[in-house]
Amino acid sequence: MRTVYVNGEYLPETQASVSIFDRGFLMADGVYEVTTVLDGRLIDFDGHMARLERSLCELDMTKPAQFDDLLDIHRELVRANAITDGLIYLQVTRGAPGDRDFAFPDPATTEPTLVMFTQSKPGLPDSPTAAAGIKVISIDDLRWGRRDIKTVQLLYPSMGKMMALKAGAEDAWMVEDGHVTEGTSNNAYIVKDGRIITRDLGTDILHGITRAAVLRFAREAQMEVEERAFTIDEAKAADEAFITSASAFVTPVIDLDGAAIGDGRPGPVAQRLREVYLDEMRKAAI
Amino acid sequence: MRTVYVNGEYLPETQASVSIFDRGFLMADGVYEVTTVLDGRLIDFDGHMARLERSLCELDMTKPAQFDDLLDIHRELVRANAITDGLIYLQVTRGAPGDRDFAFPDPATTEPTLVMFTQSKPGLPDSPTAAAGIKVISIDDLRWGRRDIKTVQLLYPSMGKMMALKAGAEDAWMVEDGHVTEGTSNNAYIVKDGRIITRDLGTDILHGITRAAVLRFAREAQMEVEERAFTIDEAKAADEAFITSASAFVTPVIDLDGAAIGDGRPGPVAQRLREVYLDEMRKAAI
Numbered sequence: 069m070r071t072v073y074v075n076g077e078y079l080p081e082t083q084a085s086v087s088i089f090d091r092g093f094l095m096a097d098g099v100y101e102v103t104t105v106l107d108g109r110l111i112d113f114d115g116h117m118a119r120l121e122r123s124l125c126e127l128d129m130t131k132p133a134q135f136d137d138l139l140d141i142h143r144e145l146v147r148a149n150a151i152t153d154g155l156i157y158l159q160v161t162r163g164a165p166g167d168r169d170f171a172f173p174d175p176a177t178t179e180p181t182l183v184m185f186t187q188s189k190p191g192l193p194d195s196p197t198a199a200a201g202i203k204v205i206s207i208d209d210l211r212w213g214r215r216d217i218k219t220v221q222l223l224y225p226s227m228g229k230m231m232a233l234k235a236g237a238e239d240a241w242m243v244e245d246g247h248v249t250e251g252t253s254n255n256a257y258i259v260k261d262g263r264i265i266t267r268d269l270g271t272d273i274l275h276g277i278t279r280a281a282v283l284r285f286a287r288e289a290q291m292e293v294e295e296r297a298f299t300i301d302e303a304k305a306a307d308e309a310f311i312t313s314a315s316a317f318v319t320p321v322i323d324l325d326g327a328a329i330g331d332g333r334p335g336p337v338a339q340r341l342r343e344v345y346l347d348e349m350r351k352a353a354i
Numbered sequence: 355m356r357t358v359y360v361n362g363e364y365l366p367e368t369q370a371s372v373s374i375f376d377r378g379f380l381m382a383d384g385v386y387e388v389t390t391v392l393d394g395r396l397i398d399f400d401g402h403m404a405r406l407e408r409s410l411c412e413l414d415m416t417k418p419a420q421f422d423d424l425l426d427i428h429r430e431l432v433r434a435n436a437i438t439d440g441l442i443y444l445q446v447t448r449g450a451p452g453d454r455d456f457a458f459p460d461p462a463t464t465e466p467t468l469v470m471f472t473q474s475k476p477g478l479p480d481s482p483t484a485a486a487g488i489k490v491i492s493i494d495d496l497r498w499g500r501r502d503i504k505t506v507q508l509l510y511p512s513m514g515k516m517m518a519l520k521a522g523a524e525d526a527w528m529v530e531d532g533h534v535t536e537g538t539s540n541n542a543y544i545v546k547d548g549r550i551i552t553r554d555l556g557t558d559i560l561h562g563i564t565r566a567a568v569l570r571f572a573r574e575a576q577m578e579v580e581e582r583a584f585t586i587d588e589a590k591a592a593d594e595a596f597i598t599s600a601s602a603f604v605t606p607v608i609d610l611d612g613a614a615i616g617d618g619r620p621g622p623v624a625q626r627l628r629e630v631y632l633d634e635m636r637k638a639a640i
Contacts, residue, residue, distance in 0.1 A: 072374065074374060081374075081375075081452075084373065084374045084375075085371035085372060085373055085374060086371060086372060086374055086379060087370065087371055088358065088360060088367075088370045088371060088372055088469045088471065089367075089370075090379065092379050093372060093376065093378050093379045093384075093445075093447075093506075094445070094506060094508070095506060095508040095509060095512055096382035096506055096507045096508060096509050097508070097509050097512060098379075127509075127513070128516075157454060159379075159380070161379075166367075167473065168443060168471075168473070170508070170511060170512045170515040170538060170539060171512070171515050171516060171519060172512065172516055183374045185374065185454075187453065187454070208499070210498050210499030210500060211498050211499075212496050212497050212498045212507070212509075212510055213494070213496030213497075213510075214496060214510075219509055220379075220380060220381060220382055221382045221498070221507045221509060222380070222381040222382060222383070222456070223381060223382050223383050223413075223498075223505055223507060224498055224499075224500075225456060226377075226381055226383060226456045226457070226458065227413070229456040229457050230414075230457060230458055233457060252456060253456060
């Protein structure tokens with residue numbers, strides 16, 4: 069039985085609830101972050117908190133009073149649930165004003181909702197999926213226009229994941245105006261002639277915390293990085309491909325729409341970046 | 355203190371909650387309907403239930419077991435809360451599988467969540483807003499691509515409502531590729547030379563239950579109806595404009611982006627359609 073956190077209280081997971089009037093439930097008016105735990109310590113915590121602040125700011129949401137304590141709450145959840153490797157999920161919503169209205173509630177009278185829980189993933193960094201590489205399919209990107217804000221409007225990514233599973237793949241890459249935006253819960257990359265290519269930041273994609281770290285490590289290692297949109301055809305003709313996310317780290321993509329990428333095995337760039345990322349992140353973990 | 359309905363139980367509103375693992379809360383994986391009550395009776399109940407079934411079907415969601423009883427639950431909520439005029443909100447989500455995962459939970463083990471509550475609106479059909487007409491502004495339509503499914507992904511419509519309020523207007527009309535899609539929670543219409551123009555059905559807009567009824571009554575009254583997309587410029591040059599929704603019925607729009615539409619007062623077509631709609635719906639109410 070997990071211990072989770074809801075609005076100042078640590079509770080058994082089966083007793084953790086929010087009001088039916090919570091705007092996260094009625095209107096998807098909430099944002100989230102997922103922070104990885106390795107060896108009991110938090111990976112890139114500051115990065116996730118900085119993005120959380122940005123998401124809240126973009127939506128004119130106030131920071132919950134508990135924000136000063138977020139690091140303590142993360143650590144207490146790790147301790148209480150004896151997490152060695154795993155994830156900590158955090159969600160903030162505009163709160164439960166007691167009724168439903170499209171207009172935002174007055175922040176003076178409606179406190180934000182803060183929910184956090186852990187997911188234990190023993191052996192997360194040694195995932196067999198990452199060693200084998202994953203298959204992806206391409207689907208249309210039907211999401212809203214502000215994917216840079218990490219909102220809980222995840223119905224379409226969830227549908228995309230199901231389309232992938234039905235097709236015998238692990239994930240879907242979304243395509244808009246002929247170019248790949250990103251995966252359902254990760255950023256997408258190809259490698260061609262030693263050059264790492266990934267979509268440039270904007271409102272079209274999530275500003276991945278793992279993306280930022282991986283590109284920094286790649287540049288420090290003198291790898292060439294090109295931030296621009298690429299097509300599915302380019303991806304099929306690439307030497308290798310991979311995704312990044314807080315929980316997948318760097319994971320090779322070996323198949324796109326049924327066609328092998330490169331020689332159909334995890335490529336050296338993805339493997340090297342995964343190693344560097346995990347090494348550096350373990351060193352900096354808090 | 356309202357009595358609300360949550361998964362088979364009638365509860366005081368302050369005790370009504372859902373699990374933090376509910377997919378409505380974590381992933382906006384839910385759909386909803388709002389049915390109007392006039393004189394204690396339900397308006398176009400069958401229309402709302404048919405659309406609910408369609409929304410569930412489009413998302414591969416199972417119908418809650420309580421579906422056979424939905425009319426009874428609606429009526430019990432009207433009775434328990436002594437609603438004369440008002441709304442009944444109904445939300446179905448894919449349920450609370452006990453953890454967070456992009457993949458859909460197995461419907462054999464995870465029951466959908468069904469939440470319903472009332473909103474009392476005394477004098478709803480005699481709203482002064484409808485008599486005066488409303489002002490709207492135009493904003494970009496940034497919503498996802500399946501607006502024909504009535505999901506709880508309402509963050510952008512909610513943001514649009516706030517943009518309207520800040521601009522001194524009551525609502526926003528959303529524009530995509532140069533053409534109006536709809537209002538934040540209503541369908542949009544203009545009238546030019548006696549012809550009623552409103553966007554044709556597709557994935558771009560909600561298939562309004564009130565829209566269907568109003569167009570039927572308009573055609574029965576030998577009015578000309580043209581279902582096609584129109585531009586903001588066309589709307590500014592229109593003789594009149596209006597919106598329809600379950601709670602606004604037919605409400606005139608008198609101002610768009612600060613420019614008066616027609617003579618800046620509610621027009622005769624909107625007023626007549628509102629009267630016909632209310633008359634016919636009262637007759638057919640159950």
